[in-house]
Amino acid sequence: MKTVIFHPLASQELTDAIAYYEAQQPGLGLEYLEDVENTVNLLRIYPEAGSRVRGSIRRLILPKFPYFLLYRLLENNQIRILALAHHKRRPQYWRNRK
Numbered sequence: 001m002k003t004v005i006f007h008p009l010a011s012q013e014l015t016d017a018i019a020y021y022e023a024q025q026p027g028l029g030l031e032y033l034e035d036v037e038n039t040v041n042l043l044r045i046y047p048e049a050g051s052r053v054r055g056s057i058r059r060l061i062l063p064k065f066p067y068f069l070l071y072r073l074l075e076n077n078q079i080r081i082l083a084l085a086h087h088k089r090r091p092q093y094w095r096n097r098k
Helices: 008-024 028-045
Strands: 003-006 051-054 057-061 067-074 078-086
Touching (some): 003 028, 008 028, 028 057
Parallel strands (some): 003 078
Antiparallel strands (some): 051 057, 067 078
């Protein structure tokens, strides 16, 4: 099973989205976190589940929230999450992340 590491900006995006959803409705931030965790666990088992979007970068859509994970498979048995991007906000802002 692969190890998952988050880009520091992707970690911040996760924290920000949890806070946003929690402010909208108590408990919704936790639901968002669970959706992300379930998607990350799927990637650990099926790392090529996401579709290619640019070079080696792949995208996997969260099932319950309007976000997708952008990630890259690394040679050292790791998956690097580059961004947690909203479907309709700032397209391709993550392009320069490594």
